[in-house]
Amino acid sequence: MIMQLYRGELFYFTGLSANGEPCWSYYEDGALCVEDGRVLETGDYLSLKTKHPKSREVDYRGYLLMPGFVDAHIHFVQSEMIGMSASQLLDWLSDYTFPLEGRFADKQHCLRIADVFVHELFRNGTTACAAFGSIHAASVDALLGSAAKYKMCMIAGKAHSNRYAPESLCEKPEKGAEDVRILIEKWHGKGRLHYAITPRFSVSCVSEELKICGVLHEEFPDTYIQTHLSENKSEVETVMGLYPGSKDYLQTYEENGLLTERSLFAHGIYLSDSELKRIAENKAVIVHCPTSNSFLGSGIYDMHRANEFGIHTALGTDVGAGTTFSMFQTMGESYKVQQIKGYMMPVMETFYKATLGSAQALHLEKEIGSLLPGRFADFIVVDYTSTIPQRLRMDYLEKLGKATIGQKLFGLQTMADDRAVKATYVAGDCVYEL
Ligand SMILES: [Zn+2]
Incomplete structure (x- = not known):
């Protein structure tokens, strides 16, 4: 294969310094040399x-x-319900999520939405993700099949649920486990695809279901676990009522073998010191989803406190409660909510958490999240000035002599969206061009 040389301004993270600061490489007139997709x-x-x-x-x-x-x-499976208003999490689930997820019993619907979903990720410059399917195995078949077409790195799993949902979205725990074994056999470790054991959350899973999820992870220890944790106050109260023997929300997962270094817990807003400590000790990950938390009025994740505990926080959109597929907008919202919390999050921390930091959280830093030699050539071509206000801002920065990479990234984080993505490459192939 002919070697490709992409010329442009080049920026990527290379790792963390001894005191935990992100380290990066930057070339003003740089080049990225790609061969055989890497x-x-x-x-x-x-x-x-x-x-x-x-x-x-x-x-x-x-x-x-x-x-x-x-x-x-x-x-x-929530791609079609972005921006549906409801008072808070539990109402939103019953009003919109459950009726919509029921439609994924239809294989054709799964295939149609999977293609739209993957394309929307590319349009927004996202080249890898950890995604929830519905309870139906067909939803994961469609999604991973679509990712495979583009050689995309994708982590996905079918949701486990057996209560607190319409009957059509509940299943016997053994049936769920049977489907998962088939899905793992079919997809996990094939190309760039990975399986995640996916209990929706402790509200919708009886203890027996969580136990089966733990057993599945023990059987396939290189799978991921993805779920929700402490997103909303009434959710936490509901969990404590459903699990009276557990001392806190985290324990409902922990006692079933689901607190591991391959666990991704979305939200983590109402966690005690003890829970944060146990998450850090087990090297599990919290995924901060700011647009979702603000949209549903769930609360504000305390990034600074989690950093102090040494917790690895990744960033996520949480579409459909999240209001955008754009990681630019997600970073911008993260910055704003952390400001309210009194933590002025450095721009290098947000970009790090949206790229190499999340890759490290997924134990995939040797494959994605950076442009170091040997990594997959998953990269995006970004326009700093895709809107008039961005052009004006850039002109002013240049006039001030302050057009540093930090200032330019901060502008993207604050103002960019899908319009800033000129092209997206996955494993060296152009999968989207504006
Ligand atoms: Zn979620």
Whole structure:
């Protein structure tokens, strides 16, 4: 295969320093050298062009090349219900989520929405995600099948649920386990696909179901676990009423073998010190989903407190309670809610958490989230000035002599959306172009 040389401004994270600060590489006139779908090397354009004179050059001068985003929590089966208003989480689930998820019993519907969903991720510059399906195995078949078409890195699982939902969305725990074993056999570890054991949350799972999920993870220890935790006050009260023997919400998962270093807990807003400590000790991950938390009035995640506990926090859109597929907007909302909480989140922390940080949370940092040599060439081409206010801001920054990479990224985080994504590449192939 011919080597490709993508020329443009280049930015990516390389890891964390000894004191936990994100480290990055930046080239103003840079080049990204791609061969067989992976990054061969990066550097200054002139030196790489001299080194690889026969490479095929793609000119993205004036644009930023950076790794594709990693969305660590999203519901594929809720794509059609973004922006449906309801008072709070539990009403929203019964008013919109359950009726919609019932439609995924139809295989054709699964296939249609899977294609739309994957395309929407690419349009927003997201090249990897951890996604919830519905209770139906067909929803995961459709989604992972669609990701496979593009050689995309995708983590997905069918939801487990056996109460607090219409009968059609409840199943016997053994039936769920049977479906999961088939799905794991079919998809897990095939190409860039991974399976996540997916109990919806402790409200919708009896203890026996959570236990079966723990057993499945023990049987397939390199699968992920994804679920929800402490999103909303009435949810926490409901869980404590349903699990009177548990000292807190986290214990309902912990006592069933679901608190592991491969566990992704969305939200984590109302956690005690003890819960945060146990999450940190077990190296589990909290996925912060700010647009969802504000939309449903759930509360504000305390990023600074979680950082103090040494917890790995990733970022997620949580579509459909989240109001956007865009990780730019998700980072912007994260910054705003953390400001309200009194924590001025550094721009390098938000970008890190949306790329390499989430990749590390998923134990996939050797594959995605960065443009270091050997990683998959999952990258996006970003326009700093896709709207007039962004152009004006950039002109002003340049006039001030302050157009640093930090200021430019902060502008994207605050103002960019899908219009800023000029192109998206997955494993070296262009999967979307504006
Ligand atoms: Zn969610």
